[in-house]
Amino acid sequence: MRRGREMRLVSRPAQRIPDPGDVRLVEVTVPDPAPGQVLVRNMFMSIDPGSLLRMDDLSRLDIPHFELGAPLWADAVGEVVVSADAALRPGDVVWHRFGWRDYALADAAEFRRVDPAAYPSLTHHLCFGIVAYIGIELARVGPGDTVFVSSAAGGVGSIAGQIARLRGASRVIGAVGSPEKAAYVTETLRYDAAFDYHAGIRPHLDELDVCFDSVGGAHLEAAIDAMRPRGRIVMCGATQEVRSGRPHGPRNMLAVIGKRLSLLGFYTFDHPELVPRFEAEFPRWVREGEVVIAQTVVDGLENGITAAADQLRGVHTGKVVLRL
Ligand SMILES: NC(=O)c1ccc[n+]([C@@H]2O[C@H](COP(=O)([O-])OP(=O)(O)OC[C@H]3O[C@@H](n4cnc5c(N)ncnc54)[C@H](OP(=O)(O)O)[C@@H]3O)[C@@H](O)[C@H]2O)c1
Structure with missing residues (x-):
């Protein structure tokens, strides 16, 4: 036995x-x-x-x-x-x-x-490639977009920015928890810019077309403030609230209306229709070095x-x- x-x-x-x-x-x-x-x-x-x-x-x-x-x-x-x-x-x-x-x-x-x-x-x-892939699809990332990704050195965030780039984003910005992670995200994952959110978020963001958020709270609030009119925000998680056990905003929801933003929370398992396309594209990107896991x-x-x-x-x- x-x-x-x-x-x-x-x-x-x-x-x-x-x-x-x-x-x-x-x-x-x-x-x-x-x-x-x-x-x-x-x-x-x-x-x-x-x-x-x-x-x-x-x-x-x-x-x-x-x-x-x-x-x-x-x-x-x-x-x-x-x-x-x-x-x-x-x-x-x-x-x-x-x-x-x-x-x-x-x-x-x-x-x-x-x-x-x-x-x-x-x-x-x-890996959480499927989560990142679905979020980028739902955000309709396209050529010329400026994209902000929270927890950009995390399981989902580390891949989301790379897929955004493959979809034609012209600038990808990541928020991370340390200068070492910021260096990793720009040097290895090829994000255009990354910053340590402990030193502030809003000053690093401007003119965003898309936000891929897994943290919520202060990150989401800063992103709403920095979005262009009709920008798209997709949300797969709310790490700040989950970690602390209490809500953290955002406190600027009026701006969502004023700027006609769209906020979309999603679960991966609600989108089986995207799985065949993910399977056709994502493993090949990884094998060919287009996406680093x-x-x-x-x-x-x-x-x-x-x-x-x-x-x-x-x-x-x-x-x-x-x-x-
Ligand atoms: N909707 C879905 O279908 C789906 C699927 C999978 C995962 N999720 C959710 O998506 C979120 C991200 O998942 P993941 O696996 O990629 O996790 P993750 O982002 O890798 O989470 C861990 C990281 O979060 C960061 N973090 C911790 N506290 C933070 C805070 N207060 N503010 C900002 N960052 C903080 C830390 O990195 P730093 O050092 O950078 O702070 C830590 O390494 C989770 O909430 C998860 O539940 C959703």
């Missing part, structure tokens, strides 16, 4: 930053798959603020959240080791949602086979919660991936 480890939630984070004491790594017996099931050895899993939010009790928001005593889950990539379903074979590489454990055992329909050669690295299957890879399931806390504190750059 196989043995594997899984990470279980034992308490909800006190200050929205998880602590190693909030989880317990437990060794479990891993049974063989029943008919219709597949057993997968996990190789990499995603650490991201969106899934970490699930450590809180979100029942009031009707959002699925982690249950106390149960294993956590997250996007992951692994290799099929035993299959009791004709749809998948041992050796197949699959994407699924049963991260935070060495082995995933579930119905075959829960796993999606991926082409291991689609990207230069298997870790790239966990910013990521930090951390080793070991036992280090996952520390990696998650470090990510929320801004220690890491790009998408954080755990190697299992």
Whole structure:
């Protein structure tokens, strides 16, 4: 009988930053798959603020959240080791949602086979290219646009500006949490400009056509102030509010009307119609070096919660991936 480890939630984070004491790594017996099931050895899993939010009790928001005593889950990539379903074979590489454990055992329909050669690295299957791609599509970024991206060294933001450029944007500006990240975003991700938002946001922005926002609050307020008339703002997250647990504005909503701005919040899963185009374009951009995937890879399931806390504190750059 196989043995594997899984990470279980034992308490909800006190200050929205998880602590190693909030989880317990437990060794479990891993049974063989029943008919219709597949057993997968996990190789990499995603650490991201969106899934970490699930450590809180979100029942009031009707959002699925982690249950106390149960294993956590997250996007992951692994290799099929035993299959009791004709749809998948041992050796197949699959994407699924049963991260935070060495082995995933579930119905075959829960796993999606991926082409291991689609990207230069298997870790790239966990990147947030699809979020960035959909946001840039919804913002209708086109030639000559000036585009502002918040959290530009983060999982989504690091890719959004690069896709904006490929769509013809003439100027891409990123906000980040340190001078080192600003240098990375301009030198490696080829943004035209980047600044540390701790020293102020509004002075760095002007004449924006598009804002791709994942932070909200002060970033969104500054962007509204700097938008051209009829500018487009797309919002995939609100990190400032999520991190602090309280609203932060914007306080200038009248300007949205005065300038005829459009503000559009979106969820990736609401746009399956864009997935075929994403799959036709994005992996090729990555293979050909048109898009650089910013990521930090951390080793070991036992280090996952520390990696998650470090990510929320801004220690890491790009998408954080755990190697299992
Ligand atoms: N709508 C969707 O379908 C969808 C899909 C995926 C993700 N999301 C959401 O999109 C957002 C971004 O996701 P992500 O994975 O790319 O996360 P992320 O931006 O990589 O988040 C972590 C980073 O946020 C920055 N940060 C932390 N506190 C901040 C603050 N108060 N103000 C500004 N930046 C702060 C830190 O970087 P610095 O060092 O630069 O501060 C940190 O490294 C999240 O809210 C996530 O839930 C939405």
